[in-house]
Amino acid sequence: MGTTGWVKSPSLAPEAPAGRHSATGPPARWRPRTRDCYHAGVNSAALLHPTPQAEAQGCGPADAATLLAAIRAPVLEDLAAVDATIRRELASDVVLVNSVAEYIIGAGGKRLRPLLVVLAARAAGHSGGEPASAAALVEFIHTATLLHDDVVDDSAQRRGRDTANEVFGSTASVLVGDFLYSRAFQMMVRLDRMAVMGILADATNTIAEGEVLQLMNLGDADTTEARYFEVIYRKTARLFEAGAEVAAVLADAPDKVRTALAAYGKHLGNAFQLVDDALDYRSDAAERGKNLGDDLAEGKPTLPLIHALRHGTPGQQALIRSAIEGGGLEHLAEITAAIESTGGLFKTARPAGDEARKALAALEGHPGCPYKEALAGLARFAVIRNT
Secondary structure, eight states: OOOSSOOOOTTSOOOOOOOOOOSSSSOOOOOOSOSOOEETTEEHHHHHOOOHHHHHTTOSOSSHHHHHHHHHGGGHHHHHHHHHHHHHHTOOSSHHHHHHHHHHHTTOOOOHHHHHHHHHHHHTTOOSSHHHHHHHHHHHHHHHHHHHHHHHHTOOEETTEEOHHHHHOHHHHHHHHHHHHHHHHHHHHHHTOHHHHHHHHHHHHHHHHHHHHHHHHTTOTTOOHHHHHHHHIIIIIHHHHHHHHHHHHHTTOOHHHHHHHHHHHHHHHHHHHHHHHHHTTTSOHHHHTSOTTHHHHTTOOOHHHHHHHHHSOHHHHHHHHHHHHHOOSTTHHHHHHHHHHTTHHHHHHHHHHHHHHHHHHHTTTSOOOHHHHHHHHHHHHHHHOOO
8 A cells, every 4th residue: 555645755856847838949848956866767857858968967868768768767677567467467268369469468569558657656655566457457458449449440550560450350359459448447346446446437438439539530621629639638648647546546645646646647648649640740650660641541630630731722721631531641742741831740749748848747846756757757758759
């Protein structure tokens, strides 16, 4: 069981308020008051403000992968326990269930949601083994949504290899997704926390509604920004929010900590999805493990497209509208150029930075500790990653 508040570390100073972004440039980096927080391999200055001077001193992660490694450092044992729990709980007497589940879980990935759960639980004061189980079941819920998403979207590639529905067929993918959902709820019962079950039951329902809302938006060139933001909250941010709140519940944290961590998770999830949607038009397909333009091919109006459609030339507007309504990638190069020329990527990056700053703001006013510093780093990672 946990304590009744945030873990305290008197050697760390609280972070300064989040910085502002300029009117013309990308979001400003947030700045800490201290540059000497070396705990469990995490340097708070490097995480929050990797200046050239800090990098010259060996304090600043050179890239997103290095930053992620620093974030994971305080909870490596927890993450190993999460992996062991996932492997154990995947076991089934049905061979096909094992094969499909192992295929998608074995694909790896960043596993940000389990990382969020264990970091939040430790930041809130939990010292036991429950966070590993909670993190694993949150990953099962996420994996189930991926299996269902890939069938609905008819996706052929994820994380650099064929999707499960390409390898095993759509029917098997949907049914194994159902297995993962049900296994997650079995694990919730074993945690024996009614509040945890309530949070995750509500989150799962919201995610399903988000899938339906996204389906309604497919092929609709008149999708508004408000509808887009509603979808990304329901489909992505809601599970981040729930995972962080569950962590607080397991730690028996007071309501103010529970509320703060839930807000942190929500804004982190929004930032993550906004960047994901921008990367669909600017990343390297091999590095990212997904085909560029997948959203366009599905007729999915994400924020870069919505902005370009509103602000492009008449010719660009006609091209984008046709692509959204009909799907396909025949004009991907021209549409990508239209997104660039209208500032569609900046339009997407700017609110991502805003959401990351809101995530950081949710952590303000509480004592510092290695886990809180890592949570702050995770908010930065969400917006600087390129995969």
